[in-house]
Amino acid sequence: MEIASTGFRDARVALVTGGARGIGLGIAAWLLVEGWKVILADVDAPRGQQVAEALGEGAAFVAMDVADDRQVAAGVAATLTRFGRLDALVCNAAIATAHSGPLESLPLAHWQQVIGVNLTGTMLLARHCAPYLRARNGAIVNICSTRAHQSEPDSEAYAASKGGVLSLTHALAISLAPEIRVNAISPGWIDARDPHQRRAEPLSEADHAQHPSGRVGTVEDVAAATSWLLSPNAGFVTGQELIVDGGMTRKMIYR
Numbered sequence: 001m002e003i004a005s006t007g008f009r010d011a012r013v014a015l016v017t018g019g020a021r022g023i024g025l026g027i028a029a030w031l032l033v034e035g036w037k038v039i040l041a042d043v044d045a046p047r048g049q050q051v052a053e054a055l056g057e058g059a060a061f062v063a064m065d066v067a068d069d070r071q072v073a074a075g076v077a078a079t080l081t082r083f084g085r086l087d088a089l090v091c092n093a094a095i096a097t098a099h100s101g102p103l104e105s106l107p108l109a110h111w112q113q114v115i116g117v118n119l120t121g122t123m124l125l126a127r128h129c130a131p132y133l134r135a136r137n138g139a140i141v142n143i144c145s146t147r148a149h150q151s152e153p154d155s156e157a158y159a160a161s162k163g164g165v166l167s168l169t170h171a172l173a174i175s176l177a178p179e180i181r182v183n184a185i186s187p188g189w190i191d192a193r194d195p196h197q198r199r200a201e202p203l204s205e206a207d208h209a210q211h212p213s214g215r216v217g218t219v220e221d222v223a224a225a226t227s228w229l230l231s232p233n234a235g236f237v238t239g240q241e242l243i244v245d246g247g248m249t250r251k252m253i254y255r
């Protein structure tokens, strides 16, 4: 277990899983600008180290497979050693590819891996962080998906895992009340690719235009919502799901 970078002990501290790229990185960067200290946890250690160094002194990295109980325990302990407190947990890490092939040929091992990372990992993080969050009247945000509610073909494992995260969110909100608020964000289509990939393969006009919002989502859309749910401004909000999808799940698409 190794934690990179430095930090201070007087700012609010957030642990963001899956922070090495995409939405998790966007959330970490947003919270840092707001003055938080942020621990990025990810199974991709080289990239996580690199990103934490680039983010600067308020950021640190801890290597962690969120599906592994012992690694989660060690990573949370290392977070406390490093920053001395924990105010927020953002469970964002996931096997984020929704499509896993036809049901009849879906490998059981893949199903179990997706459930293990996306759902069990969220529970393990909540369990190990709860004592520290309780001490700070902290908050948890679970990154879910609109695929908890609607599906394309061949996405059983991902959809089931995110449906589980949604139910886990309200269960945790009740179990951990009143000290800890627990909410979920369900993003729709978020272009979470690295900037060079977005430039090399830009989305089409049709991709954007189908959304009531007129555009595909960005990591900043999810980061801003996360920031609000973690803040005292959301102090009367717990057990809820905030859908951040440009209106797509409210649009009838019959042809």
Ligand SMILES: NC(=O)c1ccc[n+]([C@@H]2O[C@H](COP(=O)([O-])OP(=O)(O)OC[C@H]3O[C@@H](n4cnc5c(N)ncnc54)[C@H](O)[C@@H]3O)[C@@H](O)[C@H]2O)c1
Pocket (backbone or CB within 6 Å): 017, 018, 019, 020, 021, 022, 023, 024, 041, 042, 043, 044, 064, 065, 066, 067, 091, 092, 093, 094, 095, 096, 117, 143, 144, 145, 146, 186, 187, 188, 189, 190, 191, 192
């Ligand atoms: N991008 C979208 O359109 C979209 C839409 C809805 C929901 N989401 C959800 O948002 C979250 C982030 O998605 P993204 O698009 O940024 O995904 P991504 O694949 O770009 O990033 C996921 C990160 O999680 C890490 N990760 C994977 N397995 C891990 C494990 N076992 N332990 C620790 N870290 C692990 C990866 O290394 C990676 O850095 C996910 O929960 C995803 O399901 C994304």
